[in-house]
Amino acid sequence: MIALFKGLGLLLQDNELYGSPFEKQVAHWRNKSEQQIREEVATLAKAKGQWLMASIVGWQAASLLILGLIANYLWKDDFHITFTRVVIVFGSWVSILFVIWFMANMFDHTAGFERWMKAFNSRARITSDADTVECVAEALDMAQLYPEVLDYKQAVTARRELRHEDIRIMREIGRMKQHSELVGQLNHVGEPDPGQNLHLQPAF
Template sequence: MLRQHVRTLQGTGRGQCSKSFVPAIRQELVMIALFQGLGLLLQDNALHRLPFDEQVAHWRDKTDAQLDEELSLLKVAKKQWVIASIIGWQAISLILLGVITHQLWQNDYHLTFSRVVIIFTSWASILFVMWYIADLFDHSAGFERWLRAFNSRARVTPDADSVECVADALDMTRRYPEVLRYKQEVTSKRELRHEDIVNMREMGRLRRYTELLRDLDRFDGAPRLVANA
């Protein structure tokens, strides 16, 4: 009887420990996803600084499994980043406002109109400066950068890719062999993604630019001779 009671208590203890570990494990996984997402953004930023040929090769070698895994990671990390950013910016602004308030009421606690105006003006100025800093930061690791990283890996949809963009990519594919070769290599392994449309259009644009520049160098203003049949 005593052994059975001890086993029951041990089993209950294990159950309580396992339940208490679940929130901690989930929180740890969330933080890991956030840092992994930030690492993925830094990799994308480094990729965009490379020559265009290396960017094309990077996306050409991607598989559906890799892109889907990155999409899932970015989906979780993006939400956590928004929450962390809001809490962080608000905490900083409130701390600065608290310092200003402490300096104003350091000697006495009289509430005057001028002090109220200073508080609200300081609060508005702090929010503006922080918004400006966040806007500059947004292009490298802010919310805009998260959306761009997520959308670039998403499958081609009418919402993300307009008819004009798809038609332009199709025209470049028909006109230039290297664009067609890129499309064939990609579709042999996976579905087209938004960044593939961007790459095909950019490859065609660069090829078209080279052709126009060559024609411009050759053009001397002389009239063309039309051969009679």
């Protein structure tokens, strides 16, 4: 269970990181070492297995408990099995399970299956399955065009291999620089050339 709590702690740290300014995300991943990422992946792998087991057991226990409470409420005074009561029991049970499922689905974005997969993918090495050719090509173009992207890449590769999250960060840094350039060009497009306003004045 210790691994489970450590894994959940990593998920919460990731959630906080993705909600923080982009500069903080860049600094966080720039300073990660290979050993640190390997330890985090190992912790997440153990925690995910324990989380799945705990989720299955918890879901079954909650569903059986709810079913028992509904049945006890209907038959606590008169233990006669009728079709109406059976329909009420199972209808109420399914409805409550749907509500629980909906709440679990909302929780999934924070510490559920979706977040576990995102945590693994962000720390994964660059592969053709996780990183498309277009994504890698864009990161390469950005590194060739903008020194800031190249600096990040060199700082990371000096410590470890590039990961999936590094590709995302490199692309995002490049897009921010590209956006600034385009905005600057847009602000000046259509402006008259200052040289065109110069007219020769007669000497007399």
